[in-house]
Structures are given as structure tokens and as C-alpha cells.
Amino acid sequence: MSNANTAAEVRKLPFYMAMVEAIRQEMARDSSVFCLGEDVGQIGGVFQSTVGLHKEFGAERVRDTPISETAILGTALGAAAQGMRPIAELMFVDFMGVCFDQILNNISKTTYMSGGAVKLPLVITASTGGGICDAAQHSQTLHGYFAHTPGIKVVIPSNPYDAKGLMTTAIRDDNPVVYLFHRGLLGLPVLNFIDAQFATDVPEEPYAIPFGEARIVRKGSDVTIVAFAQMVHKARLAAAELEAQGISVEIIDPRTLVPLDMDSIYTSLSKTGRLLVIDEDYLSFGVTGEIIARVAENLGRFTLKAAPRRLAIPDVNIPYSPALENQVIPQVSNIVEAVESLMNNPL
Structure with missing residues (x-):
């Protein structure tokens, strides 16, 4: 048994x-x-x-x-x-x-x-x-x-x-x-x-995950990364590289966009004070900007150590060429560079 x-x-x-x-x-x-x-x-x-x-x-x-x-x-x-x-x-x-x-x-x-x-x-x-x-x-x-x-x-x-x-x-x-x-x-x-x-x-028995409850993928103390879908895994790979530099990254996967668990993001920011949001959707008028806007509206709940940053698809159509496609989709190297910039450019 x-x-x-x-x-x-x-x-x-x-x-x-x-x-x-x-x-x-x-x-x-x-x-x-x-x-x-x-x-x-x-x-x-x-x-x-x-x-x-x-x-x-x-x-x-x-x-x-x-x-x-x-x-x-x-x-x-x-x-x-x-x-x-x-x-x-x-x-x-x-x-x-x-x-x-x-x-x-x-x-x-x-x-x-x-x-x-x-x-x-x-x-x-x-x-x-x-x-x-x-x-x-x-x-x-x-x-x-x-x-x-x-x-x-x-x-x-x-x-x-x-x-x-x-x-x-x-x-x-x-x-x-x-x-x-x-x-x-x-x-x-x-x-x-x-x-x-x-x-x-994955358990064999049925189970349900409530909407609006984020998952803490990785605990950290220096920078909060909010990421969706495949970007969660790119963030995880970037965090491993950054750890070798002595930078501790916390990764939050919201799981659902509507409803969106902002409380988990606020809690993380109260510890790290630095925020990077990465998404494979388009940059302008997108999810990355929405999350940063909500953070800006709730600054009384935490103290930011650096201006929030975002990575997403620039305002271009996604190319067919593999080299060009890799240029527009955020990659692990882009995440590492963005976190380094957060650490090196305090408010």
C-alpha cells in the first residue's frame, strides 16, 4: 500500500x-x-x-x-x-x-x-x-x-x-x-x-485551483519578477544566473490575469522593493503597464528602491525569421540585463 x-x-x-x-x-x-x-x-x-x-x-x-x-x-x-x-x-x-x-x-x-x-x-x-x-x-x-x-x-x-x-x-x-x-x-x-x-x-485525483491566487515560483529578497506562461520558465533560468552574482530573485506567477492577485505582488515588493514584469503579449497598453500602474497607485504599502521595469513584445508584428523572432520575444539574457539594471540604478 x-x-x-x-x-x-x-x-x-x-x-x-x-x-x-x-x-x-x-x-x-x-x-x-x-x-x-x-x-x-x-x-x-x-x-x-x-x-x-x-x-x-x-x-x-x-x-x-x-x-x-x-x-x-x-x-x-x-x-x-x-x-x-x-x-x-x-x-x-x-x-x-x-x-x-x-x-x-x-x-x-x-x-x-x-x-x-x-x-x-x-x-x-x-x-x-x-x-x-x-x-x-x-x-x-x-x-x-x-x-x-x-x-x-x-x-x-x-x-x-x-x-x-x-x-x-x-x-x-x-x-x-x-x-x-x-x-x-x-x-x-x-x-x-x-x-x-x-x-x-500531477495528482491523479481531481483537484481545483482557485482563480486569483498567485504561485510563488521562487523565493528571493532583492528583486520581484512577475511573469506569465513561458516567461515564468525564462525567469527561473535567469534567476539561476543572477544567483551566481549574488542577486536573489523572487518569481511570482499570477496564474490568472482576471482575477489578478495583486496582494501577492505587493507583499513581495514590501520585501524586495524592486519590480520587473515580463510578458509575451505586446508592450504598449498591455498587462505589464497595468501591473506597474497598480503598483504606483499603492506606493503607501511598500517602498520602491528602483523604478519598475517591464519586458514584452515591442510594438511590431512577430517575425517569421528565427533570428528576428528571438529579438522581439523576451529572452533569458534580456531578463538578466533588466534585473542588473534594477540593481544598479536606485531611485
Whole structure:
């Protein structure tokens, strides 16, 4: 018995399998949960995000759709309004532009405009991020767009454990949730281009991670780094380099953008006094600026030792060329340089 329990505790899964396990367990638990999207059926999703579900639950509950993002979300919206719990996959976050009217003017507003009479327990999933030379129309992150829209919760897991727990919470939530997974973290061999701890401990039993509770990835005393998705792992690698210089870095992974756990950031800043926010979304009018603005509005809670800094995609389209793509996406070396600048330029 002891050996069996130990084996269960150390079971490791890659991100995509942890995410699928959450969906499978919720589909088994609740018959109102179903999946729809392009190639989610027998293929199991182009990113293996629904692998095995069609065989287990059949075509009625794992529905392949035509190539029409608007139809996918329109169907999901109607089903959710009638009490179902759809999980709609749009493959690439870039494709959400095709059906943005459904998101901006229907999904996000229906509960509000019905006076709370119509609940929309709907999950929209899509892949994000660059690094694999998919060019300008397939390499964006864009979570800031959805965070800017009232009525939508935004989830951005960075590891397998969170991928499962946050998906469980998303499916059980009675509100629309945009759940974005970075392709570079999935653990698929073709996409392994950074040390991202692809397989980590994931409990077999169902569990839910509450929205709005950040994870302290690494404790430190000199600088606070707030990072999302793949940037969490680049920050971890940078922190290891900085430790050799005697610089102690604390890394915070918010896990969810809406709701956003600012209290954990404030608590960390009260210790370090220095802040770097890194993101793979665009720089201007983005998440990095929002977090720094909230810090500026709460300066009475801590004392800053240096002006906050941010790293994000500059205001350019993401290039196809590998060399140019690496120039626009924040890299470990950029993070190290930014932290060094924070340490060397006090207020």
C-alpha cells in the first residue's frame, strides 16, 4: 500500500496530458460538459489538447466543427445559455479575431444584460506564443485583449499541475473563461525549445485551483519578477544566473490575469522593493503597464528602491525569421540585463 501511494504522489505528466485529464474527469463527472472545435475529435486536437476524449465519450460530446470560429463560439454560447458546459477550442489565439464580436459583444455581456438571469458556463481554449517560427498570424499571445473586456475570466497556466487544476476550476465556473495554453509548454516533442519542466508531479485525483491566487515560483529578497506562461520558465533560468552574482530573485506567477492577485505582488515588493514584469503579449497598453500602474497607485504599502521595469513584445508584428523572432520575444539574457539594471540604478 505504501509503495502504491508513493507512486501516485510522484506521477508525472506533461502539460497537455494534465489539461486533458482535467477535461476527461469533468466530462465523466458532469454529462453537461462537452468539447467542440476544429479537429478536436478523432485527431485529438492539433496540439493534442483533446487526445483520447473522442474515443472515450463519442462524437456527440467531442464534436468536430467546420472551419468557422464564429459558428463554434455561437454554438457554445447557445449551449451554455441552455445549461450545458461547453469547452470551445479555437486552436490559435490569433483566430479569435475572426469571432471577436461573439466574445466582445455577446459572450462577455449576456449575463450582465440579462440581469444575471442567463449564466454562461463556457470555456474558450486556444494556444498562444511564439518561438516556433509560425509568423505574425500564428505567434501572438493576446491575453491582454480579453483581460480588457469586462465579463471574462482569463487563465494562463505555466505548468502541468496548474494546467489541470485551473482547467477544472474553469469548467466548473458559471462565467465565461478564456483558458490560454502556451505551445512551448505543452510537452510535445516537436515544440520542446526551452527547459520548461515539461513533465511535473500531477495528482491523479481531481483537484481545483482557485482563480486569483498567485504561485510563488521562487523565493528571493532583492528583486520581484512577475511573469506569465513561458516567461515564468525564462525567469527561473535567469534567476539561476543572477544567483551566481549574488542577486536573489523572487518569481511570482499570477496564474490568472482576471482575477489578478495583486496582494501577492505587493507583499513581495514590501520585501524586495524592486519590480520587473515580463510578458509575451505586446508592450504598449498591455498587462505589464497595468501591473506597474497598480503598483504606483499603492506606493503607501511598500517602498520602491528602483523604478519598475517591464519586458514584452515591442510594438511590431512577430517575425517569421528565427533570428528576428528571438529579438522581439523576451529572452533569458534580456531578463538578466533588466534585473542588473534594477540593481544598479536606485531611485
